[in-house]
Amino acid sequence: MVTHAYRFLKPPPRGGFFVSAPCRDTSIPILYWLAALLLLVSLSAAAQPKLVLPDGASFEFGEIIAGARPTHAITIENGGSDTLRIQNVTVQCHCSTTRLSRDVIPPGETGVLYVTFESDLYVGRVGKSLSIVSNDPHQMVVLVEFTADVRTYLDVAPKVIVFSHDESVAMAPKTILLTNRDTVAIRILSVVDSAFLVVAAKPGISIRPGKNVLYPLIPKTVGEASAAGTLELQTDNRRQPVVRLRYIIEGSGKRR
Secondary structure: OOOEEEEEOOOOOOOOOOOEEEEEOOHHHHHHHHHHHHHHHHHHHHOOOOEEOOOOOEEEEEEEEOOOOOEEEEEEEEOOOOOEEEEEEEEOOOOEEEEEOOOEEOOOOEEEEEEEEOOOOOOEEEEEEEEEEEOOOOOOEEEEEEEEEEEOOEEEEOOEEEEOEOOOOOEOOEEEEEEEOOOOOEEEEEEEEOOOOEEEOOOOOEEOOOOEEEEEEEEOOOOOOOEEEEEEEEEOOOOOOEEEEEEEEOOHHHHO
16 A cells, blocks of 8 residues: 655645645655664674583692693583684693684584693692683683692602803703602602703612602703703602603803
């Protein structure tokens, strides 16, 4: 049904009458267009990704032995209606590594973030966190916290050693303090160097319960450039068969 409005022309002459012409009412088509536009906008707004952590935003590794490297799996679910993209994962410290099973997650599907904690440098209660950055418009950054109770039977100090040149340009040796916190003796079976740059002066020593010993380490010359590596002290203790520490050897160019 077509509706009409009347448009009045110029005033009629005296004694005459008004002449009018019908015109089409355009208000209804405009309303249709506005309704369609509002529907389109609402549909566009609804199509958004949503990052969901079904198991919560925190977890515990529990009690672990120093030197262990446990891995925890975090399930990431896309609870939205558009594709979820994981853009970055950052960890609070260098003590953990992460790996994603997939960084593009369609609506209704899941991915897994694997978190590995490297406990070499820690003893006691440890609390850390990581951040997940995504294209979720309502929470672009999600913080996940985790804890671990690190126990040690053979403690080493310091856990990071820096070898430097002395005034005679010779490479100065260092000593570490090994403390047996177990109830039985612990023997150092061997020392494995990841970069073959440090020599242990006393392989095969035994440490009695509750006692400590000084353990000398002699570095090799590395030239002008600095170098770094990891030492693994392999023991006969079944609960803590490996103790790790890290080292840095300054190059001769460091002193110039």
